[in-house]
Amino acid sequence: MDRLGLPEVTDKTITDRSALKDQLEEIRERGYAIDDEERVIGMRCVAAPICDENDRPIGAISVSGPTNRFDDDIFKAEIPKNVLSTANVIEVNMTYS
Secondary structure (H helix, E strand, O other): OOOOOOOOOOOOOOOOHHHHHHHHHHHHHHOOEEEEOOOOOOEEEEEEEEEOOOOOEEEEEEEEEEOOOOOHHHHHHHHHHHHHHHHHHHHHHHHHO
């Protein structure tokens, strides 16, 4: 950030350090991240980490789609639930397979 800053890509891009820090804290608390047209207008994404048995992130899983197919109800409830569930299944399979 010191070298490149937080350049605005869309009108929804986080460009303030403090706002980014707050957003990262929210992501840690809920366990997944969202991109609501922050990078590409008309696209939304939900992502969750895949962690090892020591709770260290070793990968991630995400789902992206156009806003006309990811309406608010699906984007804010259904997709995060499914992404977190899938990440959990992957973690369990890696640990116990």
